Amino acid sequence: MTIDAARAQDPPERLSTHDARQRLEHERNSRLSQLNALAASEHHAADDLLSVQLDAIQRVLKEIDLAFERLDAGTYGTCQGCSTAIPVERLEILPYARCCVGCQRRTA
DSSP states (O other): OOHHHHHHHSOOOOOOHHHHHHHHHHHHHHHHHHHHHHHHOOOOTTHHHHHHHHHHHHHHHHHHHHHHHHHHHTOTTBOTTTOSBOOHHHHHHOTTOOSOHHHHHHHO
């Protein structure tokens, strides 16, 4: 059996609940820091840009909250599109991802 064949038979790697929770907490804290910095900013000349930034951060915070719910429900790391495991590499970069890359592309 070749190494590639053995790898194909291995179950997909998953983030532990502890690691996932830590990554999500880090993301939440980062976004809250960004939100606080924008709120404290005195640069209101570009209110439209500020509004867009605030909306984007709020959307990500909602996605993070939904990821915590999936973690508690035991469905974290499972693609909501095709029900396969979301690759660990994707979750390391985007811990609140709901879909694998393929399903994300199809919905975009």
